[in-house]
Amino acid sequence: GENVEQHPSTLSVQEGDSAVIKCTYSDSASNYFPWYKQELGKGPQLIIDIRSNVGEKKDQRIAVTLNKTAKHFSLHITETQPEDSAVYFCAASPSGAGSYQLTFGKGTKLSVIP
Amino acid sequence: EAQVTQNPRYLITVTGKKLTVTCSQNMNHEYMSWYRQDPGLGLRQIYYSMNVEVTDKGDVPEGYKVSRKEKRNFPLILESPSPNQTSLYFCASSLGTGPASGNTIYFGEGSWLTVV
Numbered sequence: 001g002e003n004v005e006q007h008p009s010t011l012s013v014q015e016g017d018s019a020v021i022k023c024t025y026s027d028s029a030s031n032y033f034p035w036y037k038q039e040l041g042k043g044p045q046l047i048i049d050i051r052s053n054v055g056e057k058k059d060q061r062i063a064v065t066l067n068k069t070a071k072h073f074s075l076h077i078t079e080t081q082p083e084d085s086a087v088y089f090c091a092a093s094p095s096g097a098g099s100y101q102l103t104f105g106k107g108t109k110l111s112v113i114p
Numbered sequence: 115e116a117q118v119t120q121n122p123r124y125l126i127t128v129t130g131k132k133l134t135v136t137c138s139q140n141m142n143h144e145y146m147s148w149y150r151q152d153p154g155l156g157l158r159q160i161y162y163s164m165n166v167e168v169t170d171k172g173d174v175p176e177g178y179k180v181s182r183k184e185k186r187n188f189p190l191i192l193e194s195p196s197p198n199q200t201s202l203y204f205c206a207s208s209l210g211t212g213p214a215s216g217n218t219i220y221f222g223e224g225s226w227l228t229v230v
Contacts, residue, residue: 001173006156031216032213032216034213034218034219036221041223041224042223042224043118043204043206043221043222043223043224044157044204044221045221046218046219046220049216049218051216089156089157091213093213093216100145100162100164100170100211100212100213101159101162101172101173101213102147102159102212102213102219103159103173104149104156104157104158105156106154106155106156107156
């Protein structure tokens with residue numbers, strides 16, 4: 001099955017700086033890569049996703065890049081703010097019949113220091 | 115408001131006492147799933163369901179049962195809970211076939227379960 005590795009496990013940045021979280025996956029059939037943000041006491045919420053036919057996607061201060069050859073994808077947060085502090089999860093899912101599972105990384109705890 | 119609702123949110127129970135965590139979604143989603151979240155292990159899938167009466171095992175199904183008799187409900191059953199099932203549980207739902215078709219997965223708020 002799919003295996004997703006996520007780094008770093010913790011990340012501290014100064015407010016206004018950028019934050020980058022990286023993930024690698026093992027199954028070359030994976031073609032859907034979402035990122036989730038989990039605030040304390042809440043369930044994960046989708047913040048951005050990317051599909052295998054796209055190399056980069058941006059939504060305001062958040063961007064995700066995908067390198068299918070190297071089987072890795074990254075989350076970039078620019079101009080970080082204290083409300084960006086949370087745990088972030090990457091995930092990967094293969095396509096095709098019978099592929100109904102989403103495999104998550106172990107998470108990155110991001111702390112934005114005011 | 116579109117949401118996934120889990121109950122109970124917090125539960126302390128004893129080893130061997132059967133319990134059910136309910137999950138309901140109001141978005142008419144076909145796909146539903148249960149995850150458990152443990153420190154350092156992230157989110158791991160327990161079971162998922164593609165539609166009514168169609169369920170399948172995820173990565174960590176041992177000790178759990180599910181049923182999908184109605185589209186909106188997907189209860190998680192622990193027939194004989196053990197301390198290693200102490201965890202934070204999330205129910206999730208999505209349109210269509212869920213991640214396979216790239217549909218957004220919506221999570222509930224979580225259920226903290228402690229088995230003593």
